[in-house]
Amino acid sequence: MIPLVASVSIRNKRNRGFRLWIPLALVWLLLLPVGLLLLPVVFVACWAGRIDPFRALEVFWQILCGLKGANVEFDNQGSSVLIHVF
């Protein structure tokens, strides 16, 4: 299952910070037409590079689905950034 929501939390000791929720589901929907338009280009590039395009799409999809649950946290004394992919 591809990730549907991402959370970006930025905290600065001066400004207290904020949290931004990104609806990845809408992002995927917006990128879907672009992806469909680029699909022939991807197929041509894979054919030129002698790569199985269906295999490439499968691996790309698995990478996208694997992002779910990823966390990146960076904490400095002055600020902190937390990115969480749901």
Add this chain to the structure above:
Amino acid sequence: MSEHRREVLQMLAEGKITADEAERLIAALEKEETAGAGGGSEAGPKAKPRYLRVVVDSQNSHGYHSPVLVNIRVPMQLLRAGVKLASLIPAQAREQVNDAMRERGVPFDLSQIKPENLEELVDQLNDLTIDVDESHGKTKVRVFCE
């Protein structure tokens, strides 16, 4: 023969209990033994790791930089998918990569990476723990699976 079972048979031989009672006691003992063995085996196998964690804790002693904590959690599914990228490398490029690695003393063939090898590698990551401790800069790096 277990000690408890021996005691039951001893009591039967001494006439302290009847044959039916001895049979029930031995059946109860066998039931306890199998339940204990099942509980032990259930606790034995570890759960498959779901995430790879990288934690960097830097307490720089020079005083120019404040302490830094980096905590990264990568799902194992992402690692599996990333390793599968090796299968997309064309044969010609794969040979060039193998030759380059061989020149640098790494005799590894990318074409030998198979799905079952990946699963075995990920399963072995369950016991992976890397601790790097730099005493001067007071930096600790931990890589482990959970």
